[in-house]
Amino acid sequence: MEYKAPVETYTGKVAEVVIGKGSKAVKVGGESVLPLHTFEGTIPNPPKIALQTLDAAPPASWTQWVLEPYGDAVKDPVAWAKKAVEYGADLVAITLDSTDPAGANAPADAAAVVVKKVNDAVSVPLIVYGTGDEKKDVEVLVKVAEVCSGEVLLLGPVLKENYEPIAQAALAHGHNLIAQTPLDINLLKELNIKLAKFFPPNRIVIDPLSSPLGYGMEYSFSLMERTKQTGVIFKDAMTQMPIIANLALETCKTKEAKADKKQGILWELMAAVSLLLAGANIIVVQYPDTLKALKGLMAGKV
Amino acid sequence: MKIIGENIHIISKAVNDAVKERNPKPIQELALAQAKAGADYIDVNVGPARKNPENVSWLVDVIQQVTELPLSIDTMNPGAMENGLKLCKKRPLLNSASGRTDSKVNMLPLAVKYKCDVVISVLVDTGCPPDVEGRSESIMNTVALANEQGIPNEDIWVDPIILPVSGDQVQVGLCLEFVKILQDLLPGVKGTVGLSNVSNGTPEHLRPILNRTYMVMLEKCGMYSAIADPLDQELMAINRGERPHIVKIIHRVMDGEDVDLNSLTPEERDYAKTAKVLKGDILYSHAWLEV
Numbered sequence: 254m255e256y257k258a259p260v261e262t263y264t265g266k267v268a269e270v271v272i273g274k275g276s277k278a279v280k281v282g283g284e285s286v287l288p289l290h291t292f293e294g295t296i297p298n299p300p301k302i303a304l305q306t307l308d309a310a311p312p313a314s315w316t317q318w319v320l321e322p323y324g325d326a327v328k329d330p331v332a333w334a335k336k337a338v339e340y341g342a343d344l345v346a347i348t349l350d351s352t353d354p355a356g357a358n359a360p361a362d363a364a365a366v367v368v369k370k371v372n373d374a375v376s377v378p379l380i381v382y383g384t385g386d387e388k389k390d391v392e393v394l395v396k397v398a399e400v401c402s403g404e405v406l407l408l409g410p411v412l413k414e415n416y417e418p419i420a421q422a423a424l425a426h427g428h429n430l431i432a433q434t435p436l437d438i439n440l441l442k443e444l445n446i447k448l449a450k451f452f453p454p455n456r457i458v459i460d461p462l463s464s465p466l467g468y469g470m471e472y473s474f475s476l477m478e479r480t481k482q483t484g485v486i487f488k489d490a491m492t493q494m495p496i497i498a499n500l501a502l503e504t505c506k507t508k509e510a511k512a513d514k515k516q517g518i519l520w521e522l523m524a525a526v527s528l529l530l531a532g533a534n535i536i537v538v539q540y541p542d543t544l545k546a547l548k549g550l551m552a553g554k555v
Numbered sequence: 556m557k558i559i560g561e562n563i564h565i566i567s568k569a570v571n572d573a574v575k576e577r578n579p580k581p582i583q584e585l586a587l588a589q590a591k592a593g594a595d596y597i598d599v600n601v602g603p604a605r606k607n608p609e610n611v612s613w614l615v616d617v618i619q620q621v622t623e624l625p626l627s628i629d630t631m632n633p634g635a636m637e638n639g640l641k642l643c644k645k646r647p648l649l650n651s652a653s654g655r656t657d658s659k660v661n662m663l664p665l666a667v668k669y670k671c672d673v674v675i676s677v678l679v680d681t682g683c684p685p686d687v688e689g690r691s692e693s694i695m696n697t698v699a700l701a702n703e704q705g706i707p708n709e710d711i712w713v714d715p716i717i718l719p720v721s722g723d724q725v726q727v728g729l730c731l732e733f734v735k736i737l738q739d740l741l742p743g744v745k746g747t748v749g750l751s752n753v754s755n756g757t758p759e760h761l762r763p764i765l766n767r768t769y770m771v772m773l774e775k776c777g778m779y780s781a782i783a784d785p786l787d788q789e790l791m792a793i794n795r796g797e798r799p800h801i802v803k804i805i806h807r808v809m810d811g812e813d814v815d816l817n818s819l820t821p822e823e824r825d826y827a828k829t830a831k832v833l834k835g836d837i838l839y840s841h842a843w844l845e846v
Contacts, residue, residue: 492838
């Protein structure tokens with residue numbers, strides 16, 4: 254008897270979000286199958302891998318080996334981002350670490366100028382992360398949205414507490430948003446509903462919070478999996494946005510990464526592969542070798 | 556559905572203060588208000604009552620001074636339970652026993668001794684069974700034990716344990732499935748639920764519509780009674796059969812009909828959306844009425 258694979262068809266579809274303008278535009282999402290189910294349908298836009306950079310030289314407390322591949326470039330945000338593109342990043346995720354009120358507390362204007370310079374200098378689109386400080390991020394991300402008007406950045410995180418002013422700025426200046434909620438599918442859906450009242454759903458990317466191996470990755474995994482199933486199988490429009498898994502900062506600060514370089518790379522890679530399987534459409538990692546390994550794994554398969 | 560008025564609860568600050576000060580007025584007002592609103596029983600909830608198991612005696616006394624309604628004595632403390640039961644003038648409800656070892660040992664004999672009705676929940680030593688099978692197994696075991704001690708099914712009110720929709724949406728649907736098969740499992744038993752728990756964790760102003768909708772859904776599945784807020788006038792009106800259009804729309808959703816939301820009034824639309832969420836057709840979020 255001939256074997257027939259139990260192939261499912263789904264009626265829901267992940268929204269397609271375009272990041273960056275003109276020749277550097279990158280599309281994410283758009284699939285109408287569960288994560289990596291290439292045997293059930295097409296995945297028009299394979300998952301994208303981004304490398305994280307900062308808007309200023311990293312503090313001394315950073316795990317130093319993760320910076321080695323960049324050498325002196327880490328002292329200059331433009332050089333750092335260019336190097337990340339050389340290493341094969343599909344997007345550069347610049348974290349505005351200098352604006353942290355608990356750190357250097359740099360003003361919004363200065364950070365926005367850096368973002369503009371980096372955006373003008375690199376050939377891939379930018380993801381711009383604030384520090385997660387709900388008040389400071391409003392100043393910073395609104396300013397970035399203005400200064401980079403029309404550049405179609407992916408900006409975030411917007412939270413339940415501060416989504417309105419940031420989303421208004423992103424709307425006015427043509428950017429996409431990262432909607433972040435603390436590992437809870439009900440809150441994730443609620444924030445998307447609130448945003449979608451005035452912001453186009455196909456310009457939202459979900460950040461459900463990603464934890465590395467040993468630090469709650471199973472929660473991130475099952476949440477992403479459930480979000481995808483709810484969107485693709487049950488056609489819930491408010492969970493159909495693509496997902497971003499930002500692992501870079503989270504893995505770097507684990508004691509496993511600090512203790513040993515090889516172990517650290519494996520730590521980041523294991524978490525990244527797992528969240529890829531769970532349904533992440535964009536994965537942000539820190540170490541260029543992690544990116545290389547991820548791309549190697551996907552090559553020819555997706 | 557029989558309504559057991561939930562408002563005399565030791566967690567409420569007004570109730571707690573009145574009990575501490577032995578001030579009967581707030582308690583009697585609450586009892587009267589619930590009686591007037593149409594409650595069938597008054598719940599007297601003193602919680603674990605570890606420190607003051609005699610509080611319940613005072614409460615039962617002052618409540619019975621103003622109403623003849625039967626009481627539901629609600630505590631986990633067997634000493635406090637007995638204090639309450641022995642003062643009741645009308646046949647009371649022991650609320651509650653469960654499949655937990657200490658409860659089986661201490662509570663069931665009290666139900667026999669005071670010849671009262673008894674709520675038996677599906678809880679076991681490890682918590683709430685996660686599925687219909689687990690709930691069935693737990694309740695069959697505890698009811699068998701109760702029957703052996705001489706408590707007939709007719710005196711047993713099974714509590715399937717409701718969990719909040721904002722915390723574990725799947726359990727809300729499973730609870731309905733369990734209620735549906737209850738009469739097949741244990742013919743003649745009654746049932747009750749802590750209705751308001753379904754909306755625990757939901758923003759305060761959105762709780763009533765969840766409670767009302769779930770009450771209608773539970774009743775359709777055969778539920779006999781609910782511990783609920785009789786001061787919610789709309790809930791009581793629905794329960795008296797005065798809102799047939801709302802009940803109908805909830806039933807249509809439960810029956811799997813593809814209800815066209817645009818054909819409904821705004822009020823009916825909210826009830827339809829709520830029923831879909833409680834049934835598990837739509838993922839819950841606090842903004843479920845806004846889409």
